[in-house]
Amino acid sequence: MQHASETSAPTEAAASVAQFRANLDAVQKRIDKACANSNRELSEVRLLPVSKTVPEERIRMAYAAGCRFLGENKVQEALEKSEAMADLTDLKWSVIGHLQSNKAKFVARFADEFQALDSLKLAGALDRRLQIEGRSLDVFVQVNSSGEDSKFGLPPEAVLEFVQQLPAFSSLHVRGLMTLALFSADEARVRPCFERMRDLQEVLRQDAPESLSFDELSMGMSGDFELAIEEGATVVRVGQAIFGPRAVPDSHYWPGTS
Ligand SMILES: *Cc1c(COP(=O)(O)O)cnc(C)c1O
Numbered sequence: 001m002q003h004a005s006e007t008s009a010p011t012e013a014a015a016s017v018a019q020f021r022a023n024l025d026a027v028q029k030r031i032d033k034a035c036a037n038s039n040r041e042l043s044e045v046r047l048l049p050v051s052k053t054v055p056e057e058r059i060r061m062a063y064a065a066g067c068r069f070l071g072e073n074k075v076q077e078a079l080e081k082s083e084a085m086a087d088l089t090d091l092k093w094s095v096i097g098h099l100q101s102n103k104a105k106f107v108a109r110f111a112d113e114f115q116a117l118d119s120l121k122l123a124g125a126l127d128r129r130l131q132i133e134g135r136s137l138d139v140f141v142q143v144n145s146s147g148e149d150s151k152f153g154l155p156p157e158a159v160l161e162f163v164q165q166l167p168a169f170s171s172l173h174v175r176g177l178m179t180l181a182l183f184s185a186d187e188a189r190v191r192p193c194f195e196r197m198r199d200l201q202e203v204l205r206q207d208a209p210e211s212l213s214f215d216e217l218s219m220g221m222s223g224d225f226e227l228a229i230e231e232g233a234t235v236v237r238v239g240q241a242i243f244g245p246r247a248v249p250d251s252h253y254w255p256g257t258s
Contacts, residue, residue: 010244013243015061016061020061021065023244024047027238033226034229037226038229045236048069048096048237049243050239050243052077052253053247060088063091069092070092071237073253075103076103078093078095078111082110094113095114096218096237099114099122104125104126107126108135113137114137115142116140117142117172118142120165124169126139131171136172138173138175139173141154143196145196146179146181151180153178153179156196164209175216176216176235177214177218177219179218180219180221181220187227193219194219198232201217217232218235219236220238
């Protein structure tokens with residue numbers, strides 16, 4: 001099993017189409033291997049490249065290398081990029097970071113997917129705004145699988161009750177769950193976060209309203225996506241292993257990290 005610290009993460013920012021192709025290739029090989037190790041089909045796992053902090057010029061290179069669906073943590077940044085690259089008509093955007101209800105209107109305007117649903121207030125705001133825009137949105141419920149105060153998302157034990165309210169919001173198409181595991185190089189501490197998600201998925205498949213789907217599990221990032229795939233991830237959100245290291249510290253995106 002590869003470990004976060006042993007994987008060959010790129011040491012510099014990808015700055016050519018060829019470099020993006022090579023990085024995407026390396027990530028795909030890691031995905032292939034994790035699927036083989038866990039007897040899963042490659043088609044069950046979607047790679048979502050995460051382009052936060054990456055400027056337009058380099059995102060266009062990633063597009064040229066084949067990326068068509070990008071994850072962004074902050075809605076303002078995502079909206080600006082989607083407007084600047086509106087000429088790339090088949091490029092889609094997934095908002096994967098915490099969202100305040102008063103910013104729901106931005107997500108409703110352009111996003112194809114939202115992975116951080118964590119309150120009924122936000123569900124209501126998104127649904128209202130989507131009705132106005134005449135759009136619908138694929139959503140994932142964010143779960144705090146590590147129990148850390150610094151992480152967003154609902155505690156696992158609150159999710160079933162939460163999702164029972166979601167059929168009221170007809171513009172939201174619930175697809176599954178999203179989580180960020182504990183940040184640690186210690187596999188024995190990371191894996192239980194992913195296992196918790198898989199267990200929760202089973203409960204929801206049994207007991208959640210039938211109009212909702214919980215087929216998707218978005219979990220795993222550059223340092224831990226092999227483990228996540230072994231535990232059932234269907235979407236892996238990968239930034240640095242594709243785009244290279246970020247200049248902006250992660251505390252800008254996640255409270256409580258450095
Ligand atoms: C930045 C980010 C990722 C990707 O992290 P990397 O370590 O760059 O792969 C995944 N999920 C979320 C919510 C993020 O903000």
